[in-house]
Amino acid sequence: xxxxxxxxxxxxxxxxxxxxxxxxxxxxxxxxxxxxxxxxxxxxxxxxxxxxxxxxxxxxxxxxxxxxxxxxxxxxxxxxxxxxxxxxxxxxxxxxxxxxxxxxxxxxxxxxxxxxxxxxxxxxxxxxxxxxxxxxxxxxxxxxxxxxxxxxxxxxxxxxxxxxxxxxxxxxxxxxxxxxxxxxxxxxxxxxxxxxxxxxxxxxxxxxxxxxxxxxxxxxxxxxxxxxxxxxxxxxxxxxxxxxxxxxxxxxxxxxxxxxxxxxxxxxxxxxxxxxxxxxxxxxxxxxxxxxxxxxxxxxxxxxxxxxxxxxxxxxxxxxxxxxxxxxxxxxxxxxxxxxxxxxxxxxxxxxxxxxxxxxxxxxxxxxxxxxx
Numbered sequence: 356x357x358x359x360x361x362x363x364x365x366x367x368x369x370x371x372x373x374x375x376x377x378x379x380x381x382x383x384x385x386x387x388x389x390x391x392x393x394x395x396x397x398x399x400x401x402x403x404x405x406x407x408x409x410x411x412x413x414x415x416x417x418x419x420x421x422x423x424x425x426x427x428x429x430x431x432x433x434x435x436x437x438x439x440x441x442x443x444x445x446x447x448x449x450x451x452x453x454x455x456x457x458x459x460x461x462x463x464x465x466x467x468x469x470x471x472x473x474x475x476x477x478x479x480x481x482x483x484x485x486x487x488x489x490x491x492x493x494x495x496x497x498x499x500x501x502x503x504x505x506x507x508x509x510x511x512x513x514x515x516x517x518x519x520x521x522x523x524x525x526x527x528x529x530x531x532x533x534x535x536x537x538x539x540x541x542x543x544x545x546x547x548x549x550x551x552x553x554x555x556x557x558x559x560x561x562x563x564x565x566x567x568x569x570x571x572x573x574x575x576x577x578x579x580x581x582x583x584x585x586x587x588x589x590x591x592x593x594x595x596x597x598x599x600x601x602x603x604x605x606x607x608x609x610x611x612x613x614x615x616x617x618x619x620x621x622x623x624x625x626x627x628x629x630x631x632x633x634x635x636x637x638x639x640x641x642x643x644x645x646x647x648x649x650x651x652x653x654x655x656x657x658x659x660x661x662x663x664x665x666x667x668x669x670x671x672x673x674x675x676x677x678x679x680x681x682x683x684x685x686x687x688x689x690x691x692x693x694x695x696x697x698x699x700x701x702x703x704x705x706x707x708x709x710x711x712x713x714x715x716x717x718x719x720x721x722x723x724x725x726x727x728x
Contacts, residue, residue, distance in 0.1 A: 456521020541610025
């Protein structure tokens with residue numbers, strides 16, 4: 356009788372962990388900061404620059420800064436050395452002017468309510484899992500008209516002339532209006548330019564190329580001065596409304612080209628699939644073509660939005676006081692003269708926060724809509 360020996364178990368080789376210098380923070384630094392001699396030199400130079408630049412800047416902005424003072428002289432008197440630190444007391448003294456412009460003080464609650472409604476109107480646009488999102492989107496569509504009624508007045512509210520608008524409020528009005536209306540107009544222009552109807556295509560091409568070929572500042576000058584010559588005598592066309600129209604169409608022309616590039620990136624097979632399903636032109640673009648084209652165009656669209664938001668400072672040229680104009684006017688006051696660094700740093704920080712927020716949301720959308728093709 357043959358006795359079978361139990362089969363010997365195959366021993367697994369011991370698990371060898373990677374060296375600590377190849378993983379974690381040390382591994383990341385070796386692969387990204389110290390991978391080559393050139394990277395080592397650039398990294399060391401960068402660390403050296405940060406070492407000598409950040410501590411003095413941090414002290415100037417935060418640690419040694421003055422927050423309570425009634426004038427520049429008093430602010431500098433509290434410093435060990437005049438001008439050795441930031442005088443944020445100036446910004447705090449003029450903060451209402453920076454935010455509300457020359458809007459009447461007893462009506463500023465209307466601006467505050469508009470700011471709150473703006474936040475509520477953006478939630479259903481940015482957050483697609485919001486309960487009853489369709490009602491929220493309907494409110495978002497109605498928000499520009501509701502905010503216009505609150506800010507300008509009428510229908511029971513005292514009227515506030517638009518020449519009193521200024522500061523951050525004016526920047527948000529121009530930026531939000533331009534972004535909200537330029538995207539749908541730009542999509543329509545892109546579709547019109549690719550249309551098979553020659554007249555419509557030629558009109559869209561002429562419009563887009565003319566707007567792209569003229570600087571925004573020239574369009575603003577046209578809006579502020581020359582436009583009145585083409586209107587019937589006695590016609591009153593509000594300057595802010597003219598600026599909003601020019602900014603919107605200027606941005607729409609650039610967005611049209613961005614969206615057109617996205618549409619051209621769609622394979623022909625998508626059009627054939629839409630035809631095989633029996634979809635007409637409008638349904639094919641609404642359900643199949645445009646969703647994919649807009650996904651491709653997100654970086655370019657958001658880049659155009661950021662450029663539009665920063666270009667709102669150009670309204671200073673035609674006499675409208677945005678935060679930059681308010682800052683320059685405040686510096687003309689002898690009590691606070693000589694504090695330009697604080698003003699421009701504050702304005703730069705405001706624009707950075709807004710533009711950085713748009714940029715981060717763009718990256719979030721790209722990751723969320725990434726399907727691998």
